[in-house]
Structure formats: C-alpha cells, structure tokens
Amino acid sequence: MNLTLKVWRQKGPQDKGRMVTYRVEDVSPDMSFLEMLDVLNERLILEGDDPIAFDHDCREGICGMCGMVINGVAHGEQVATTTCQLHMRHFEDDAVITIEPWRAAPFPVVKDLVVDRSAFDRIIQAGGFISVPAGSAPDAHSVPVKKVDADAAFDAATCIGCGACVAACPNGSASLFTAAKITHLSLLPQGQPERDSRARAMVEQMDAEGFGGCTNTGECTAVCPKGIPLDTIAQMNRDYLRASK
Amino acid sequence: MNKHYTEGEPIRDTKAPAGPIEERWEKRKFSAKLVNPANKRKMHVIVVGTGLAGGSAAATLGELGYNVTSFCYQDSPRRAHSIAAQGGINAAKNYRGDGDSIYRLFYDTVKGGDFRARESNVYRLAQVSVNIIDQAVAQGVPFAREYGGLLDTRSFGGAQVSRTFYARGQTGQQLLLGAYQALERQIAAGTVKMNTRHEMLDVIVSDGRARGVIVRDMVTGEIERHLADAVVLATGGYGNVFFLSTNAKGCNTTAIWRAHRRGAMFANPCYTQIHPTCIPVSGDYQSKLTLMSESLRNDGRVWVPVKAGDTRPASEIPEEERDYYLERIYPAFGNLVPRDIASRAAKNVCDEGRGVGPGGLGVYLDFADAIRRLGREAVEKKYGNLFEMYERITGEDPYSQPMRIYPAVHYTMGGLWVDYDLQSTIPGLFVVGEANFSDHGANRLGASALMQGLADGYFVLPTTIGDYLANGPYGEVDDGAVAEAEAAVQSKIERLLSVNGTRTADSYHRELGKLMWDYCGMERTEESLRKALERIPELREEFWQNVKVSGTADELNQALERAGRVADFFDLAELMCIDALHRTESCGGHFRAESQDADGEALRDDENFAYVAAWEYGEQGPVLHKEALEYEYVKMSQRSYK
C-alpha cells in the first residue's frame, strides 16, 4: 500500500516546528506502524536527512515508551493498542495519516515526536511507592489479601506510563495515570500506612507539574492502551478528600 | 588450524567461601567488612541500568545511605527491558507443600543449566529467592492470589513443583515497577541521582580500578564524565546481536563490551537461549520478534505436515498427514520438553522443508484439540490475552486456524565474568543481572532471570560492594585515564559521523544478525562458525568504510546511537563465534552438530569442557582463561527427555 504521511518535525525544544509531508510506498499491511516509520527513516538517512525521531523500545506494548497522536487520536484509533502494536492493515491504501507528538505543556517536545515525560517520574517520586527497605519485609504470607482486591490492584497497576491519557485529555490532565498508581497501592493492605500522605502528595505534584484538572471527560480511558478504568479517578478523589479532612 | 585465540592462566579463585554449601553465603556476609554509616554518604557508586538488577541495586544502595548516580538510556527508569518479562519468578517458598526446598531449586537450576554453572552461586540464588518474594509483596507487587488471600503459584518450564509466582502475564512489569518505585523514592530522598536518556559509552579505569564512566547525554549530545568509588553495570543482555530477538530495540552490548575492552573478562559469550514459542518473522522489514508465553505449550499441540513443501492451509491437511513431532520424538515430555529441545526440533523440521507460513519458517501450535476438549470459553479464559496479541500482530484468528510459531533469540547466559562477590576482573567494577555471565550455566530455566536479577540487586551486591568500599579509599582518579576514555568516545563518534557512506547502520545490523542466526544460531558446526569468522571481519570493515549516519553529534540523533551499538555488536559477534568454535561439545543453549548422540541429542563433554570460558581482550585476539567447575552436591549426568 502507498501512504501520505504528515509528520510533525521539530529540531529541538526551541524550534517552532512544522508539519512535513512524506510519501511512503510499498508498505506491507503486516508492518507495524513503527516499522513503517523505520522504512521511511532508512530512506531519510540515505538521503542525508535527519530521520524522524520517535521514542520506542520494547515494541510489544509494555514499556510505554512509544506514543504518537495518529489522525488526532493518541496511539491511533485501534482500541487498547500502543503505537508499536498498531499494524498497517488497519489503514486504507492511499490514506493520508497525520502524526503528531503528545501535546501538553508538562510534556515539552524534545525533538520531532519525542516528548519529555519526566513529570510522570516526579509524580511517582512524590509518593507513588511503599516504603520498605530491602531485607526488612515480613513473610509474604503474613498478610493475606482478598483476591478481588489483589485483582483490582493489578488492573490499576498495569499502567505503562505512556502518557496517552494526558495527550487525549482536553484538559491535559494526568489524572488517569496518577489515579492508577494511587488505586493500585491503596487497594492493598501494604499500602495503607502511607495512603493519605501519598494521595495528597501525588495530586499536588500533578498540579505543580502543570497538568490540568479532570472534568471527567473520559477521553483518557478511551485511548488508554491498558484500559485503566475511570473508577481509579474516583478512587483518587476519594483518597484525596479523605486525606484532606 | 587457526585457533583465533590464545590460552592464558586458568582462574583459580572465585572468592566463594569453602565449607558446607548452606553456610557459604552466611560466611561471606559475616566476613564482609562494613562501611561506617557516617562514611556511606561520602562513598559514590555509579549504577548503569535500571532494570530489575540495576533498579533494585540503586534503590538498595540509596537506602543504605550511599551516594548513588544511576543511568539508563530510556526516558524513564521504569522502561528497562525487564518490564517485558511475562511468565513469572521462581522462589523456593514451598507454600504448596509439594516438596520444594532451597535445595531442590538449587538442584534443578544446576541440572537445568547443563552443569555449567557454579554450585556456590546457584545455592545462594536459591536461598535468597525466598526474600525476593517477601520484598516484592511488601512493596505492593500485585501477585496472583487465591480466594483464601494467599499467593498463587504455578509450575513453569517443566518444573515438577509449583514454585513460580506470577502477576498474570506481566510479572516482569510488576516486579520492575516495584523496584522503580523504590528507586524513585530514593531519588526523592536525594540519595540517588537519576540520569535518564544517558548512554554509557566507556568505563574509566584508573590505577587498575573502575572509577567512573563516560556517558553521552542523548538529548544534547554532551559527553559527560562521572567519577565514583565503584561502578555497577546492570545493562542487560546482548541478544540483539542477532538483530531479530525478543529483546527491546535498545538492548545493546556497548556497556559491557566497553568494559571488556578495558579489562573485564567476558564469560561464555556463545551461550544464547532460543525460545521456542515466538511469532514468526513476516517480512524483511521486521524489527523485532514477539514472545508468546511458554504456557501455551501446556494445551497447544505442535505439528507440521508430513510431506515437505505441503502448502495447503492447515484445515485441509488431514490428521494422518500431520506430524506431531514433539509427541513422536519425546513421548514422555511431548510438547513440554525444555526450550532448547523444542527450539531445535522446530528448526530441524523446517530444515527438512516441512515448515509452514511465509518462507517455511514456522510450525503450527494448534489449539483445536484443546478447544474441543475444554470448550472455547475455557481456552479463552486461560489464553485469551495471548490469542489477542497473536491476532493483533498477525491478523490471523488462532481460534479458527492454528498459530504459527518459530524459535527466536531470547536471553544470553553469557556476559561479563564475575566472582562470588559479583565483581568483574576489573576491581571496583561489579556486574549484576543478565549483564553478568549469571548463574544459569549453559541454559536458563524459565522464571529464573527475574529471580537472579533481583537477588543480585536487592541482596547480594549491596553486601559485597560494601566490602570493597570499606577497603578503600582508593585515591585520586588519574586525569590522564579520564581524558583518554573521553577522547576514545569522542573519536568513535566522530569517525561514525565522518564515513558518510551508502548504507545505514540498521542494514548492516540486519546482515550481521542474519549471519549470526545462520552460522552461530540454534545449531553450530565448525564449518558454519569458520564461515562466520571469515565474514564478520569483512562486514565490519565494510561497515567502517561505508556506513551512513546523518545528523550531528550534538543533538538527539537516533541514527548515531544505533551505529555506535552496531559497531560493538560486530566485535562481540566475533568473540561469540570464537567461543562457540572452541567449545566443541554441545551443552544447553549451545548445540554443536558434531557433538550429538545416536538420537541426535546434545552430547556434553565433561572431561574437556567442564569450565567457564572467560575471555580476556587482547590486541592480538582474545585470551582464554578457564575456570574449572566442580560439582560436589549435584552429580553430573546427561539430560534426557525421552
């Protein structure tokens, strides 16, 4: 298949950036989206051009490194799929595809489609952990955990930190990401001692990073490749209110 | 005969304490000197890598009060390749009461490693495995649980006891997030300074000791020098030398290869694990291979057509024209034979022209019987997410037509040689996780890499590195050594950028990978290895004459990053082939066609090869140092799965 790509190119953080159109031919429908870009990049390198910079690593949907807004939708329209797992068979021949980086002030563009998501790490630093120095843990069976709680905690814990939720949210809110971690830890008995301080610190860090507030729009969960559910946000709100009493 | 290498002094001391095996680790812990808590803050440790091994090591060293600087090439420490591990983690908890014990885990691992691992190390690994689970649970790792609220376990990779703890198909992710969160906590506390998007390009060795690293800031291109009292490498495996593997795209050998060039010995480079159940290659553009959990073999049946060149769709091939070759050749274990056996059998039937799918490189993994027996719903419940992943990638529905699978490079048992303290042959350079030559011998059992990485990082290294640091201080760092390392890095970058040839680094990498797969892959022969050893230097030469890297050094330049990694893969590939050539026996992940029994099974040669091959870098070619392996507790025997 043949495609026309409109790609956001930006040399560096200071550059203004612009959309550039490329034509790619003989794309196999079995290629992944990133492989299609690989092919284009090989060509660009040989032409002495700068290849299109994009983040990626595992290419199997688990590291959370990849991510671009494809035709206006974070990670593309295929549901529950990261960009690296998106395959070209979902596009039509001769399609025009627009490719842009995540857009949010706390995610400044580094180059082309690469953005800086370190704000997420700082939200975790604020309290997204349970404090247990190595070697000080009690036997794993000393605290049973209800299966339903363990399963729900797991569902929330599957967030890969890709940032699609922020990219999709009209408010540039990091609520889904933050809520996923708060929910994961506050559903487990091990997470209780730090529950209040964690919720307060993480929510406030999220604000301090410049993310917007959530107005329960639901775009985030719709594009989330791991399907992190919206009720994690309710859990975060609950924990935050509880902690603010 | 051109031997490609020379032989040096054997390695006699691995620093493992003597005495009963159960007491060795206790003994070592007690004999280790302690650092005065007030001094820890002044001790600077560099940890490169934030996977299970590096992340847990940096977090723990930070908790202990050391001053830690950590690096990774991704944009966040949470994205290290460990995140991709699916199946689970072993631990000798014996929560099931099914006869497991530290001793049994030790025994299974030594045997599974085809008697090429050290007993002392493996025993310690089994001991510490128990603490890992406690630690992870306390951190909030949401392992699978049973209705009673206790942890669930399963049996994995043919083990006869149920000792594998898991978090659905995302065990690596959950364990890594636990370590990552502990690390972020230390970053917030100020004990660890994190540098993301930084690639380590050299080790600074001053006065014979590792005293720092040279790194490149991948965003600005700045070359930075970081000095320390000790350096820890936790940079993962080098399976990407094959270009196509189940590893993440960024996995590289640069860090350990540079250390090797500076004097760290490289052990057993030829031991690579090939995983039998991966999604086959679909075309030339393919950038990586995806692993399908091994658990699929519990219910799926593996087959190929009886006739070579049979291109009918699976549904049109009648039962009697199908060859369920694993069940036929290994009636006792059937589809559940260990990874190396299953992989080689698949290769053999494909070599006979009976492979299926594009290029004839694939075999069927068929669930039709399972669906008939258990019902579609039960199959969906068990494997639904894997089936979905398969369909997403191939566009084929595995409920209505059999999956196609093929073996792929998955893990590298080789790595930098380390002693019992995890210290390499450069004093002050410690190596943990997949980057070291690990405790898996010639073959790693399922669910044991996660265990080893975390054992190293949470429990072993923090003790042993303290001993090294307590014996310091080691004086000022020699400026000349720093300048020399930095200049070497600069000049390599400049050279790559100045060639301005006509082929991309990726295209060379692809060619090198294919060559390695064909000649140093699942099956090696003297002939194939010699061919590889002829071809690799030629290709490397061509690479350095004709590679094209666009862009400049002082910006984010992914073409440059790749070219640098490919350059190191060339050198490593050569050493792998030399190691494979010299080891004329078959063992574990290394199958030499010349060394097989009458049934075509791997034949070990314990008389001549019961040693670790540790390679020293030499300008005139590598120098082999042998570390003899002795088995006091587990009797050496041939593995048999018939």
Added chain:
Amino acid sequence: MIERGTSTAQVDPPAGAPAKPVTPPRAAPAKRKGGFLGSSNGRKAVMAVTGAALVLFLVGHMAGNLKAFFGADSFNDYAAFLRTMGEPMLPHRVALTIVEVGLAVAIVLHMWAAITLARRASRARPVKYAAKRKSQAGGYAVHTMRYGGVIILLFVVYHLLDLTFGTVNPAGWDGTPYERLVQGFAPERWWVTAFYAVAVVMVGLHLRHGLWSAFQTLGLASGRSYRPLKAVAATISAVLVLGFLAVPVAVMIGVIK
C-alpha cells in the same frame, strides 16, 4: 565536557563548573497555592458541592413553577410563601434572603472553580492538534460544560431581570409574579420562550454530565455504579427540562393565561 561526582567527599559539581542545562529546557513547575483549595482536586470538589446545592435549588424551583398550572392564586401564594418562609421566627423575607445569598455564593464559588480550572486546563494544553481530534469517549454533553455554563449564567442574569425584578418584563416591577409570568411568555414574545428553552436545555445537558460527574469528583462513584448513576443523571436532567419547559410552553399556547 561536564564532570560530576567524584570519588571522595565532593559530590556537587565543582564550583564554577558549567551548570548542566535542564534537558530539555522546560519551565520549572509553577508553584501553586498549596492546600486543598489550591489543588485541582479541591476545586473540583468545590464545584461538585456548589453544583449539588444548585441542583437542589433547581428541583425546588421547578416544583414551585409547576404551581402555575393550579392558577394565579396558587402561584402567587407560593411566591408569597417564599417571602414569609420562616416567619414568625425570622423577620419577613429573611429566610429567602439567606437562600438567595447561599445561591449567590454557590454560583460565585462554582464559577470561580470553573474558571480557574479552565484556565489551568488551557495552560496545560497550549498547542492544539493539527488533525481534528476525534472524541474517543463519545458523549456530547461533556463538551458543552464550559460554554453551556456561560449560557446558563447569561440566562440567569436575564431571568432575574425578567421574572424577579421585572426590569425587562412587560408586567414590570409592579406586577404579581403570576402576571410577570403570563405576560413574559406571551405568544408574541415567542423569542423569550425560545431563549428560555435553549437555556433550559443547556441546564439539562450541564446536569446530564454534571450530576454523575459530581459523584465521581466526590469519590462516590465506582465502576459498577457508572451505569445507574448516568441513568439517574439523565432522568433528573430530563425531568428538570420538561418541568421547566412546561410552564412557558403552557403560557405560550394559552393553557395558562
């Protein structure tokens, strides 16, 4: 070349060493007013609580309006009751004033939260996507909240001038509430009714999302309760819309005169 970290005590970069540029250059996270009301979650809670108060008012208001169907007296009595509420414990019109002040405060806080959060949101998303963003979540009500709120506000201003103060009402300040009502929605003033209709529909949309959203914001929702909550929100919104529209429409078509 940058040198950081040394082998011995010194850890910070040597004095005079070039400071490492923050990679990539980004504004230091703006310091926000700390505490509950400074946080976006706190402000959302304010919005939810004030919104809830306004909803209660609307339910009562709608019920009161329906009295118009029982004739002028019933309606005027009701209006009078509002003013004599609480008597003789409280002086004339005090209870009503308290309610009014409460409403005013609620509206002000609600708007304050809405406006500050909207500004925060637009700072968080300064660059729009070139490709038209397709809503993946569906639901149009969500996207009317902000401008819908503004329309509601404009409406309330007009509405007060119309039916409370009579400034823009043909019956004027002196008319009884019932007169203002009947003359205000007279058939020839169909555009007033139309405007009311638009506003009321806006209120309906606002609440259709706002109601369940308030539960979510206050952490009272959960995965299982989303469907029922949304159904309840839609029902209440629909009842309010129909209830409010009934009176002006009835006047216009002459059922109430």
